[in-house]
Amino acid sequence: MIELQDVTLRYGNREILNKVSLTIEDNKIKAVLGPSGVGKSTILKLILGLIKPNSGRILIDGVDITLLKESKMYPIRRKMGIVFQGNALFDSMTISENMGFFLRENLKLSEQETEQRVQEQIAFAGLEGYEDALPENLSGGMKKRVAIGRALIFNPAMILFDEPTAGLDPVSSKKILGLISSLRQKNNLGAVIVTHIIDDVFQVADNVAVLYKGEIIFDDDTEKLHDSTHPFIQSILSDKILEQ
Numbered sequence: 001m002i003e004l005q006d007v008t009l010r011y012g013n014r015e016i017l018n019k020v021s022l023t024i025e026d027n028k029i030k031a032v033l034g035p036s037g038v039g040k041s042t043i044l045k046l047i048l049g050l051i052k053p054n055s056g057r058i059l060i061d062g063v064d065i066t067l068l069k070e071s072k073m074y075p076i077r078r079k080m081g082i083v084f085q086g087n088a089l090f091d092s093m094t095i096s097e098n099m100g101f102f103l104r105e106n107l108k109l110s111e112q113e114t115e116q117r118v119q120e121q122i123a124f125a126g127l128e129g130y131e132d133a134l135p136e137n138l139s140g141g142m143k144k145r146v147a148i149g150r151a152l153i154f155n156p157a158m159i160l161f162d163e164p165t166a167g168l169d170p171v172s173s174k175k176i177l178g179l180i181s182s183l184r185q186k187n188n189l190g191a192v193i194v195t196h197i198i199d200d201v202f203q204v205a206d207n208v209a210v211l212y213k214g215e216i217i218f219d220d221d222t223e224k225l226h227d228s229t230h231p232f233i234q235s236i237l238s239d240k241i242l243e244q
């Protein structure tokens with residue numbers, strides 16, 4: 001379980017998050033919805049311990065990571081896979097090499113076991129036949145599936161997605177969201193999805209927190225969004241896309 005408790009984060013003297021509290025339960029898909037620049041990626045960086053809050057606590061399975069030294073973060077980060085907005089694939093490596101890269105770097109598995117895990121993820125991502133292709137030869141949706149496979153290869157308990165459908169066409173978006181749903185059904189994985197696209201939320205999220213002007217203005221089951229009387233939520237429900 002991931003918990004943010006009264007987290008405040010400033011870049012310089014600009015406050016991005018003001019006493020934000022959030023709970024992300026295991027085996028659930030939680031969306032964090034908000035307009036561009038509101039601090040959604042910042043929340044993922046805080047969860048991964050890449051940045052520290054100015055105040056408040058961040059607990060991963062009960063461990064307060066705001067107090068941990070960098071050297072103690074590795075076992076915590078191993079619990080979580082991350083899929084970056086731009087995928088962060090290595091351009092000069094093949095799809096198989098991209099998938100296996102962090103595994104080879106971090107786990108001393110036999111080459112046979114590494115290959116087996118890579119093949120499993122290639123199959124899960126529906127990328128058979130593309131093992132030796134370079135990322136530049138893949139569509140946006142396929143690159144996203146490589147990034148998801150690479151995040152899953154450590155068998156994390158939770159996977160973090162930064163804008164999983166941004167820049168994808170509607171068909172590819174639907175496929176990626178289908179893949180995210182199947183992760184929980186097949187692998188019992190939890191997920192955090194930060195997004196500005198409300199359709200993502202309705203398609204996959206069990207519950208959703210809405211971040212607006214540094215604060216959580218809604219945090220409940222996805223279907224209850226329709227009952228909210230908050231003017232910002234009413235406006236996003238009618239406009240569907242959050243651009244400021």
Ligand SMILES: Nc1ncnc2c1ncn2[C@@H]1O[C@H](COP(=O)(O)OP(=O)(O)OP(=O)(O)O)[C@@H](O)[C@H]1O
Nearest residue numbers: 011012016034035036037038039040041042043163
């Ligand atoms: N290292 C940093 N130093 C200063 N300001 C930053 C830094 N990182 C992000 N910001 C600013 O903090 C705000 C929140 O950034 P963040 O990337 O978390 O937003 P976001 O909601 O994920 O938006 P987007 O989806 O557009 O990336 C933005 O205004 C951004 O410019």
